[in-house]
Amino acid sequence: MKLGIRIWILIILLLASVLAIAPWQALQSGVTIESIGRNSTAFEAGLRSGMVIESINNQNVRDVEDYTGIMKNIDYSGDSIRMNFITDQGEFIFLADEDLDITVKNIPPTALMTGLDLSGGSRALVEPKDVDLTHEEMEELISVTEERFNVYGLADVSIRSVEDLEGNLFMMVEIAGATPDDLENLVSEQGVFEAKIGNQTVFEGAEDITSVCRDDATCARIQRPEQTQEGYFSRFEFSIHLSQDAARRHAEITDELEVNVSEDGRYLDKKLDLYLDGEKVSSLAISADLKGRETTQISISGSGTGTTEEDAYEDAEERMNHLQTVLITGSLPYELEIAMLDTISPVLGRQFINYLLVAGIASLIAVALIVFVRYRDFKPSLALLFTSTSETVIILGIAALIGWRLDLASIAGILAVIGTGVDQQIIIIDESKSGDSTGIMEKIKRALAIIIGAYLTSLAALIPIYWAGAGLLRGFAVTTIIGITAGVLITRPAFGDLLKMLEKK
Numbered sequence: 001m002k003l004g005i006r007i008w009i010l011i012i013l014l015l016a017s018v019l020a021i022a023p024w025q026a027l028q029s030g031v032t033i034e035s036i037g038r039n040s041t042a043f044e045a046g047l048r049s050g051m052v053i054e055s056i057n058n059q060n061v062r063d064v065e066d067y068t069g070i071m072k073n074i075d076y077s078g079d080s081i082r083m084n085f086i087t088d089q090g091e092f093i094f095l096a097d098e099d100l101d102i103t104v105k106n107i108p109p110t111a112l113m114t115g116l117d118l119s120g121g122s123r124a125l126v127e128p129k130d131v132d133l134t135h136e137e138m139e140e141l142i143s144v145t146e147e148r149f150n151v152y153g154l155a156d157v158s159i160r161s162v163e164d165l166e167g168n169l170f171m172m173v174e175i176a177g178a179t180p181d182d183l184e185n186l187v188s189e190q191g192v193f194e195a196k197i198g199n200q201t202v203f204e205g206a207e208d209i210t211s212v213c214r215d216d217a218t219c220a221r222i223q224r225p226e227q228t229q230e231g232y233f234s235r236f237e238f239s240i241h242l243s244q245d246a247a248r249r250h251a252e253i254t255d256e257l258e259v260n261v262s263e264d265g266r267y268l269d270k271k272l273d274l275y276l277d278g279e280k281v282s283s284l285a286i287s288a289d290l291k292g293r294e295t296t297q298i299s300i301s302g303s304g305t306g307t308t309e310e311d312a313y314e315d316a317e318e319r320m321n322h323l324q325t326v327l328i329t330g331s332l333p334y335e336l337e338i339a340m341l342d343t344i345s346p347v348l349g350r351q352f353i354n355y356l357l358v359a360g361i362a363s364l365i366a367v368a369l370i371v372f373v374r375y376r377d378f379k380p381s382l383a384l385l386f387t388s389t390s391e392t393v394i395i396l397g398i399a400a401l402i403g404w405r406l407d408l409a410s411i412a413g414i415l416a417v418i419g420t421g422v423d424q425q426i427i428i429i430d431e432s433k434s435g436d437s438t439g440i441m442e443k444i445k446r447a448l449a450i451i452i453g454a455y456l457t458s459l460a461a462l463i464p465i466y467w468a469g470a471g472l473l474r475g476f477a478v479t480t481i482i483g484i485t486a487g488v489l490i491t492r493p494a495f496g497d498l499l500k501m502l503e504k505k
Contacts, residue, residue, distance in 0.1 A: 004501070010494035013486075014390045017397020026109035029062045030054045030088070037101025042083075044215075045094035052088040052107060063106050071100070111400045115158075115174065115407030115475065124341045125162075126171040128334035135161070138169045141334060145171065158405065162474070163467050170339065193327060194275045197253050197286075202272065203246035205327065210296075211241045212327045222320065225312040230305070232312035236320040237301040240327060247294040255292035274300065274323075281323065300327075360418065364388055367422050371429065380429050383498040384422065387491045391421055394490070395483045410475035417483030420458070424451045424487065425495050432499050444496040455488045 030052040036043050053061050056070050074081055080095040133141065138161045146159050158174040193205040203209065213219035220238035242250070257268040266288035274282040282302040300323065304316030367388075368381040395414055399406060431447035459481065466477040 004494075004497040006490075006493045006497045007501075010387070010390060010490055013394055013397075013490060017394045017400075020111060020397040020400040021393070022111040022400070023109070025107055025111065028052075028107050029060065030107055031061055031064055031067045031104040032107050034103045034105045036103075040101040041094055041096050042085075042092075042100045042102055045083075045085075045092045046090075047085060047087070047092055047102070053085060053104065054088065055084075055086040057082075057084050064104055067104050112396060113400075113403060113405045115405040115410070118407060122341070123172070123174045125339045126173055126336050127168070127339050129337045131334050133169050133334070135169070138171065142171060145173070165464065165467055171336075192276070192278070196273050196275065197257070197270050200249075200253050202250050202253060203242055208243050208246035209240050209327050210243055212324050213239045214324050220320070220324075222313060222316050225306075225309040225316075231307045232309050233303050233305045234309075234312040234316040235301060235303045236316045237299050238320060238324060239297055239299050242296045242298065244294075244296065247296045250290075250298075251292050251294040254286060254290055257286075257291060259288045259291065272298075274302075276323070281319075360392075360415070363418070364422075371426065375429065375433065379502040380499065383495060383502065384425050384429075387425065387495045387498070388418055388421055390494075391483060391487055391491045392418060394486050395479055398482050398486075399479065404478060405475075406479075407475045409473050410479045413476040413479030414483065416476075416480050417487065420454075420484060421487050421491065424454070424492060427451065428492065428496055428499065432496075444499065448492060448496065451492055452488060455484055458484055 033047060033049050033051050033053065036047055036049055053067065055061055056067070059066075059070050061067050061070065076096070076098055080097045083092075083094055083096050083100075085092045128141070142159050142161060146157075158172075160172050162170050162172045164170070195202045195204070220236075222236045223234055225232040225234040254268060257270055260267055260269050268286040268288060268291060270286070271283040272286055273280055274284070282300070284299075284301060302316070302319055302323065304312055304314070304319050306312035306315050364385055368385050371384055372378050372381040392414060395417065396406075398404075399410070404410070427450060428444060428447040431443040462477045462481055465473050467474075
């Protein structure tokens with residue numbers, strides 16, 4: 001039996017799509033590093049987000065449960081523990097004296113990426129307050145926001161520009177595994193930093209700060225927590241370097257201050273107050289030695305509190321990292337406000353996928369049975385099942401190849417493609433079995449002409465949906481356009497060739 005060129009094209013694309021989806025990932029053992037603290041010993045040893053951990057201290061890691069069990073059995077109360085991580089990118093050996101700041105997840109069963117609707121997390125639709133941005137300005141805002149999130153070390157963050165039908169631009173921020181409060185705190189702060197002595201500004205964020213010490217114990221440290229009546233507090237300190245202009249302003253302002261002498265030492269009569277988004281975050285005493293002196297290096301300090309030593313240390317670390325991040329990335333160019341904020345549980349997403357698979361398979365089988373009953377011939381039914389399934393696999397393969405995150409809207413688009421595909425294939429079957437004297441090739445060409453007309457009208461209707469709802473329906477438009485285009489160019493012609501081949505037999 002000789003296969004036509006269009007059937008071979010379908011088979012080749014089908015195989016390529018399976019390779020892109022990579023379903024064999026489900027057989028791989030290990031866990032993927034989702035995020036890792038930039039100040040942790042594991043990060044300094046070379047472990048990075050995205051690596052697959054295969055074993056720890058000669059114990060195999062098959063899934064998250066194995067990883068959690070191994071880490072729980074490690075006792076850090078004594079001397080430093082020798083850690084031996086074997087990953088898909090090599091072996092990493094280091095000493096650890098506290099819990100590793102690593103979060104992991106099971107290896108995805110395929111290369112397909114899912115959106116928050118299916119994987120869980122939070123999503124915010126963000127817009128600049130009282131400002132209409134151009135596309136270029138929005139891209140600048142996204143770039144600065146991405147830089148800030150990268151400095152925080154967050155994983156699975158998606159930031160993109162979306163536009164509604166009225167032409168309003170928004171920034172869509174999606175973070176897998178984050179709570180709405182986490183996301184709101186990250187995107188709602190503009191990060192305007194100022195250092196003042198009295199009412200005079202000494203220096204500001206990225207404009208005056210040339211470098212910030214981070215991940216270096218010689219110039220960034222957190223002190224051991226101390227107990228108070230309310231609990232514990234822990235101080236942090238890190239150094240920054242100023243521009244010459246900022247150092248000159250510091251010298252001019254401090255030169256006019258008086259020196260106070262106390263039991264603690266000699267300090268100027270005013271402090272250096274640090275403000276973040278208009279709120280005072282710290283006040284630093286200025287040594288008398290700095291009076292009228294141009295210095296390009298100063299120390300920034302603050303503290304964290306908690307009911308336990310560990311809580312106080314973690315709070316201090318979080319506050320220091322946040323302040324360092326703002327100083328490194330600078331303030332966002334616009335004040336932002338959240339137009340929409342929502343979250344979804346990954347459990348609901350998994351249940352939806354399971355129900356969807358069952359419903360999709362049942363629908364295709366039902367349609368095939370109806371075709372068999374209608375035409376009393378199982379050959380068209382088998383051809384319909386094959387091409388409809390192939391079309392779905394091709395859509396998923398293209399999504400995996402371009403890194404498109406499948407969400408509920410995307411799944412709805414795939415269902416719409418299956419429905420229209422079945423309709424169009426029934427048109428081809430009807431035309432091929434019509435009783436006129438026209439040859440089967442002419443009948444199929446006539447059916448394909450009808451299908452192409454329907455494709456063009458569907459395409460015209462889908463283009464505005466791409467922008468509808470500020471991009472929330474983009475997944476539906478993208479998957480539907482991919483599906484109906486693949487149908488018209490690949491699967492419908494191949495289906496016609498299958499029918500001709502079956503008729504000849």
